Amino acid sequence: MQTHEIRKRFLDHFVNAGHTEVPSASVILDDPNLLFVNAGMVQFVPFFLGQRTPPWDRATSVQKCIRTPDIDEVGITTRHNTFFQMAGNFSFGDYFKAGAIELAWTLLTNPVGQGGYGFDPERLWATVYLDDDEAAALWQDIAGLPPDRIQRRGMADNYWSMGIPGPCGPSSEIYYDRGPEYGIEGGPEANEDRYIEIWNLVFMQNERGEGTSKDDFEILGPLPRKNIDTGMGVERVACLLQGVDNVYETDLLRPAIDLMAARAPRGYSQGNHGDDVRYRIIADHSRTAAIIISDGVSPGNEGRGYVLRRLLRRIIRAAKLLGVDDPVMADLMTVVRDAMGPSYPELVGDFDRIQRIAVAEETAFNRTLASGSRLFDDAARATKASGTDVLSGTDAFTLHDTYGFPIELTLEMAAEADLRVDEEGFRGLMAEQRRRAKADAAARKQAHADLSAYRDLVDAGPTQFTGFDELSTEARILGIFVDGKRVPVVAHEPGTSESRVEFILDRTPFYAESGGQIADEGSIGGTGASETARAAVTDVQKIAKTLWAHRVTVESGEFVEGDTIVAAVDPRWRHGATQGHSGTHMVHAALRQVLGPNAVQAGSLNRPGYLRFDFNWQGALTDDQRTQIEEVTNEAVEADFEVHSFITDLERAKAMGAMALFGEAYPDEVRVVEIGGPFSLELCGGTHVRNSAQIGPVTILGESSVGSGVRRVEAYVGLDSFRHLAKERALMAGLASTLKVPSDEVPGRVANLVERLRAAEKELDRLRMANARAAAANAAAGAEEIGKVRVVAQRMAGGMSAGDLRSLVGDVRGKLGSGPAVVALLAEGDDDAVPYVVAVNPAAQDLGLRADELVKQLGAALNGRGGGKADLAQGSGKGAAGIDAALAAIRAEIARR
Structure with missing residues (x-):
């Protein structure tokens, strides 16, 4: 059974059982604890925590997941993937243990002709938490499992949590017995290579506190309602249903292995375990890299970018260790697209960008390998000159840490030079680095922000945003929060310490920070008997993407929940903000016109008078390109294009050619902003000018690198642009006056002065060194x-x-x-x-x-x-x-x- 069919059967089974199919979230979510989404339930966390009311009682999904802690295990074990698909079904206060067990058992064991997977019930085992007698009894009653195929295990194995304070509960795992050729008898407790886990049913019923490990934390008490969260590993099920020995040989990964085997001098599965591991690394990491790039990440030196870079470089190194020196990345990305495209069409639609980024990293790393090889040659010569044949662990670690050399590559190069490597010293340094990284990660890990105080307001419906059409409106205060706690009233209290005060309004003209545009500023004033009340709005943030939280400083009077107030945006602030945001669209369009369609947005920030735009591009812009971008932008400003916005469905917007930010999750209905017809067409929820001339002049301040393959353009707009140009003009006039030449001759005169200064400095250096050598000669004589x-x-x-x-x-x-x-x-x-x-x-x-x-x-x-x-x-x-x-x-x- 092909993997795409396995996915489809899972979703169909649960949709037929009353579940709503929820699309996979991006592997990048706004969660301080996660580099990447690593479990199928992550997008549902607010529902489990009780922060938001789910729109359905039952849901099902196949979530894209990435787990990076076990990168070094990939290819060595039979079951580790960095990217995997987690199929899950979820119940939010609906069915519980009995329902979860029955739904899982029927899908696994029903015949293929009836929509199931057709697993032999006699080869299935279950594990339950130590004292979960209820789950053990249900496995016997519903599935007919005999007691000797139900094993009880402790918290480390059968009690699930996110590793931080939050929802938790006992779990029950389903295992498949692959047979005696894979190991000893005795169930999962005896051998998890023979008995392979395929499904984990979590009975989420408690809330956990702080702790240091999987089985060292306090149970604080029950959740408001019992939930079900399950996860079935699609790759592991595919491995079993396709009759292959490991997850790397399934239909989605084997094509990459076959591609490399056709090029390498040594084939796959020829009795060389080291080579087989390298083939599996290439297949696994190619797929993961394509998914990460598709969701908007570019290679870099920290965070997600660093993980992507490490995966791509491991592919290249593995290929070279297999004896393949020619470029491989372009063809590997093509294989991934063809294999994964039926389930993930974004890999097809965005393929040119994905392939371009991967190939650029391959080119850059090949240069790095050349530099690292020179360092190795120097270290090898020095080692031999010192009379030893052991390359130090420090040298091996430097090659790994600075140049990305794996120890396997260093070992191979050392053997070719008749040297050995101090592996113990190397591994000691690696262990120390891991300890520091682990401590740093633990220090950053934190509990999810407690948004339960806002839940009633979230459930009541979204804040109505009126700011596209007006800057001032009457509104009602739905809730007042001080330091995250709801209060009925807040008043101005001179001399008291500053607290974080937030107002939730039923409607507002204030733009909440999002899409690169910072929030509006302005004021909230009382009406009627409370007209003396006044608060300054300093920030506006979204809660659960639906509520506008106005962070305010109460300057006078008092505000009471339920009051009618007037919310007013500072018009000068808004005008500057719209100039900056519309200017960002213009610069984006100009970049694509000058550089081509591969100059794709990677992030932005705009505030009154200023814009910053990040885009995917290899290499610095030339002076001519920068000048062209500035000219195209200002020509569009001068053309006084009309700015239109409209709401349409996402697929229609994409068909029109509207630009979207990679990795961003968009709803079914989106807002499109059009400037000058085809000149600029983007998905955008921000505020904009009505005509492009209102942006004013755009002056590009500079262009720089912010990571591998990502460049940044910064610019002033409007009056800030004019003020900047006025300063530049005054500076030029001052130089012309000092040098006593016309302004147009200043550059030539400055260049001449610089050249003369350099010549003088060289002469001074020559004289200084001559004196130093004379002093050294005297020193040698004495x-x-x-x-x-x-x-x-x-x-x-x-x-x-x-x-x-x-x-x-x-x-x-x-x-x-x-x-x-x-x-x-x-x-x-x-x-x-x-x-x-x-x-x-x-x-x-x-x-x-x-x-x-x-x-x-x-x-x-x-x-x-x-x-x-x-x-x-x-x-x-x-x-x-x-x-x-x-x-x-x-x-x-x-x-x-």
Whole structure:
């Protein structure tokens, strides 16, 4: 049975049982605890917590999930995937244990002809929580499972929570016995390779408190109502129904393995476990990378971008270790599209962008591999020169951490150079890095924000936004909240500490921050008997995407829940905000006109007078491109295009060519903003000018990188643009006056002055180095004898860099002859810095003196750090006052040898 059919049967089974089919959420959700969605229930968390009332009693979905903690296990085990599809059914206060068990059992065991999966009931096992007698009895009554195929397990295995305070409850897992060829008998407790988990039924009935592990937390009490949350692993079921040994050989992943096997000199499943792992890594990571890119992520150096980069680089490394040096990413993305497209059509529609980003990362990493290979060659030469055949764990870790080299690649390259690797040292450094990362992640993890105080208002219906048509309106206060708690009244109290006060209104002209546009500012005033009441609105945020929470400072009087008030947006603020937002659309359109359709939005921010626009693009813009973008934008402003907005369904908007933000979840009905007909057409819920001329001049301030494959343009609009240009004009006029030339000759005159200044600086550097070399020659002639060693240890003239000192120690060492010699030079640098360099010739090394050890003596006296090799080392410290003590320390160390 193909995977797409497995998905369809699951959804059909539960829809026929009265469940509403809910589409998969993006793998990126606004959740402070999750890098990616990692479970099927994540999008339903507000319903389980009681923060929002679900629109249905029963739901079903097949959710895209990504789990990254076990990346290193991919390909090694039979069941680990970074991307997987979690099929689930959910009950919100409707059926409970009996219903969940019956629905799962019938789908698994019903014949294929009746819509089921046709599993043999005799090969199914169940586990329940230790004291869950009810679930154990239900498995016997409903499924007919004998007691010896129902095992009881502790909290670590059969009690589920999100790992943070929130909903939790006992669970019951369903396992399939793959047969004696996969391991010993005895059920899941004995062997989870033979008995493979395929479905987890969570009986969500309690709320947990803080804790440190899966089985170390307090149960605070029952939830307001009992819920069901289940998860069936689609890939694992496909593995069983397709009769393959592991999840990597199912119909959705095997095509990538076959593609690589046709290119590699060594095939798949030929008895080489290491190669098989590499094939599986390529297949698994290719699919995960395509999904992540599809949902709006680009490779980067932190967060989600870093995970994506790591996955793509593991693919490239695995291919090279299989002996494939040619580019592979373009074809792998094509295979993923063809395999996954029937279930995820966005992979087809967005394929050009997905493939382009993946290929660009492959190109960049191939350059990195070349740089890392040079570092390895240097480390290998130094290792051999030191008389050992073991590459240090530090060198291996540097290759991994800085250049992304896996230890397997380092081991292979070391073997080719007749070297071994200190794997124990490497793994110790890796373990330390993981401990730091784990501690950092734990520090950031937090409970979900408690929004239950707003639940009644959320259930009552959304705030009516009137701001597209008016800036002032009468409204009623539906709720007042102080520091997250609902209160009946709030008053101005001079001298008291500032509290966070929020008003929820039934209708409002205030724009709530979203879509890159910051919130409106303005005021809320009382009416009638309360007309002395006044509050300044400083921010507006959405709660549960439906309520507008106005954060206010009460300036006078008091406000009571139920009061009628007047909510008024600051018109100057709104005008500037609409200029910024409409200007963002214009810049986006200009970028695509100049650079082409691949310049796709990756984020934005606009506030009065200013806009910031991020877009996917490889490489910096040229001066000509930047000028063109600015000109196209301002030509569109001058054209005075009309701005229209209208509501339509999402599919029709996309068919019209309306631009959407990748990774953003849109409702079935969307608002489209059109500026100048085909010039700009975007899905947008923000406020805009009525005609493009109202934006005013747009001045691009700069363009920069904000991550791999993502560029940022910043610009002023309207009066802020005019003020910026006025400052630039005044600056130019001042330069022209100082240089006594017309304005148009200023650039040439400045360039000439800069060239003359550089020439003077070069001459000064030449003279300084000539003087330094003369001083070094004198120092060599007057070298002191410390034991058997000739020593030059002295302070050099200020302003010398570490590079200058390296050049000088080489000169001095060469003048000291072949006998044992040590040269240590220090200089007073800028900001009280003290660079230092130590050189030790071979004869001195034979006496046990090493530059990398001597440099530590300087560092200790100067509160500095340094390192290097036996013949040459350098470092930098602080405090010129410590130079004499540092020189004395190094002389004393030489004297001890």
